[in-house]
Amino acid sequence: MTMEIDIFLIGNNLELMRSMKDKSVDFIYMDPPYNTGRDFGEFEDKFDSMSCYANGFLKPRIAEMRRVLKDSGNIAVHVEPKNSHYVRFVLDEIFGEKRFRNEIVWKSGGNAKNLKQLGRHHDVIIVYSKTNHPTFNPIHKPYDEAYKKRSTAKQEEDGRWYVTTAIHNSQPDVNPRLNLRYEWKGVHKQWYVSTTKMNELDGQNRLVYNKKGIPRIKRYLDEMSGIPIKDVWVDINQIQGSEKLNYPTQKPVKLLERILQLYSNEGDLVLDPFAGSGTVGRAALKMRRKYVLLDMNEKGKKEFEKSLAQIVKTG
16 A cells, blocks of 8 residues: 555554555654553553563564665654663564664753652663664764864964864774885874875975974864764753644654754655654654654644644744
């Protein structure tokens, strides 16, 4: 069966996924129940046991997700630390241990007092790929004033900022490169570049020498990609203002935008089998992705449709 795209379907996600074609989806994000024991009104997040939760509930669904995922695809599972190891075991079994890509820690906030243990202040987003060659788009942040102050960056007279990095191997016997061992201006090292390149860099004023005459290479900030985003995210706040919908467990659109940017491309089809209020759909529209949303709760779909109407209204 060919499923329509940009659609929100109500029903059992396991049965709905079984109707989808093999290798038809580019990326999957899911924020499943956590087995917290809480009644959220729209759904009761409670299972008889963790075995029932992991093996009876998650495992058959994750197996279907792997089937519908393209070879270049990724899956991101959003859970809390209390349950993340159960999810990892299932993902290891179905996708394979070597397909693990990232465990992202997102500072989700929360100020509830806890007198018996440390309060939880983060969620975990576990990412696996289907093969060894998944889609991945690194994200870099610009070098701002804070970076310049806390780093060793220096500014030249023309205003350009730069940092320096080593141009010689400090452990040459670990990775010997005899063809790169030579003397440069009285210093004998194993260098990372040839004598031809060293002369070129020196002529371009791209080398900085210390008191011992050992050079380092200048790298201008305006020529570099920026600061790469890593696996701890503290810069995305919980839902604020008009983004908040009348639905529990809603996640910020900016969080989903970042995830989609990292693990999918424009035009890709994104599946969310636990769609809730459709945050993945909202992010997909902004990021020029297609989406298929699945959920049991009609209210979530109605909230999503309201949010789409607001998007159209505000342009």
